[in-house]
Amino acid sequence: MSGSSFRIRTSRGATDVAVERGALDTLGSALRARVAGFSSAPVVVHDASVPKAIVARALRAFEREGLTPSAVALDLHAGKTLAGAESLCHELLARACDRTAVLVAVGGGAVSDLTGFVAAIYLRGIRYVNVPTTLLAQIDASIGGKTGVDLPEGKNLVGAFWPPSAVVIDPDVLAGLPEGEWTSGCGEVAKYAVLAEDLLTLLESTSSALASDGALLDRVLSLCVRTKVRYVEADEFDRGVRRALNLGHTIGHALEAATGFHVLRHGEAVALGLRAEVSLSRALKMASAEFEQRVVRLLGRLGLRSTLPSIDVDRVLACARHDKKREGGAIRFALPVAPGEIRMVDVADDGRIADAVRSLIDGTPRPS
Ligand code: GLY
Numbered sequence: 411m412s413g414s415s416f417r418i419r420t421s422r423g424a425t426d427v428a429v430e431r432g433a434l435d436t437l438g439s440a441l442r443a444r445v446a447g448f449s450s451a452p453v454v455v456h457d458a459s460v461p462k463a464i465v466a467r468a469l470r471a472f473e474r475e476g477l478t479p480s481a482v483a484l485d486l487h488a489g490k491t492l493a494g495a496e497s498l499c500h501e502l503l504a505r506a507c508d509r510t511a512v513l514v515a516v517g518g519g520a521v522s523d524l525t526g527f528v529a530a531i532y533l534r535g536i537r538y539v540n541v542p543t544t545l546l547a548q549i550d551a552s553i554g555g556k557t558g559v560d561l562p563e564g565k566n567l568v569g570a571f572w573p574p575s576a577v578v579i580d581p582d583v584l585a586g587l588p589e590g591e592w593t594s595g596c597g598e599v600a601k602y603a604v605l606a607e608d609l610l611t612l613l614e615s616t617s618s619a620l621a622s623d624g625a626l627l628d629r630v631l632s633l634c635v636r637t638k639v640r641y642v643e644a645d646e647f648d649r650g651v652r653r654a655l656n657l658g659h660t661i662g663h664a665l666e667a668a669t670g671f672h673v674l675r676h677g678e679a680v681a682l683g684l685r686a687e688v689s690l691s692r693a694l695k696m697a698s699a700e701f702e703q704r705v706v707r708l709l710g711r712l713g714l715r716s717t718l719p720s721i722d723v724d725r726v727l728a729c730a731r732h733d734k735k736r737e738g739g740a741i742r743f744a745l746p747v748a749p750g751e752i753r754m755v756d757v758a759d760d761g762r763i764a765d766a767v768r769s770l771i772d773g774t775p776r777p778s
Pocket residue numbers: 550551553554556648652655656
């Protein structure tokens with residue numbers, strides 16, 4: 411097996427991140443190597459969206475190492491909630507889990523967010539490992555220690571920075587990922603391509619589709635993970651440079667909120683946000699027309715929409731104003747200026763933001 415590996419030094423020790431085909435089947439030895447003094451009964455936490463075969467392989471990988479794993483299925487139909495976190499705590503108590511317990515989150519971002527949050531609070535903190543099974547979770551949500559649950563008032567309003575001991579990324583588990591999940595993950599791939607020019611160039615130079623070219627997928631995963639690792643290590647608690655990872659998310663989140671979180675997948679909203687934010691960056695005379703076009707072409711190459719048939723621009727603006735990135739009267743953006751160059755900018759001029767959102771509507775004339 412060949413792959414890539416990274417180490418993030420955090421305030422709570424190191425997180426080892428491995429990208430490797432077949433890694434799912436070596437989870438037991440990975441746990442032994444990376445989590446010192448853990449109980450012999452790892453708890454695999456997953457949800458209904460994870461194929462049963464993946465959960466079974468994870469359990470077998472532990473059994474082969476002489477461990478006695480058990481599995482807990484989360485019910486995430488209502489999303490990741492405090493009630494879901496409480497229910498997982500009860501499950502752990504029922505299994506007599508003590509502070510040597512280790513949780514293994516197998517699934518998408520909602521599974522790792524909730525599992526990581528329970529790991530942060532159960533008995534004042536236990537260890538966990540992420541085994542992401544969606545593209546989006548493999549390149550973003552599983553890395554960096556942001557854990558939490560949603561409240562009726564908004565997403566991720568309760569949580570903790572609690573880094574996993576390890577992140578085990580097996581590209582093989584993406585075979586069979588539903589098309590919508592690919593598209594959603596590609597929105598985050600686009601974000602990383604704007605943050606890392608070598609990834610942008612790679613995607614520009616290939617005619618292959620990510621879903622059907624294994625070698626390309628491995629390279630893209632590795633470059634995305636490398637980029638995320640760099641930002642997390644530089645700013646574990648998201649107080650400075652890590653905010654560049656919000657690229658595309660200020661308008662993206664507002665679009666998701668304005669459409670009730672059911673119309674657009676997260677990555678699709680990020681792609682649209684990226685398109686609007688590069689347009690805003692150009693209007694503010696930061697991004698060039700050429701760079702703006704590179705971003706639009708990138709979205710197309712990744713099969714992502716960069717327009718919508720209609721948008722309630724006022725509603726999107728209202729949602730952006732309520733977003734947690736607001737500072738003072740202005741809305742704070744991570745704006746793309748050039749490949750790998752992101753600038754944090756407070757934009758107080760609602761008219762400019764509205765124009766950028768309007769640029770997403772099919773057929774809206776664009777400035778030349
Ligand atoms: N998903 C953005 C971050 O981890 O900071």
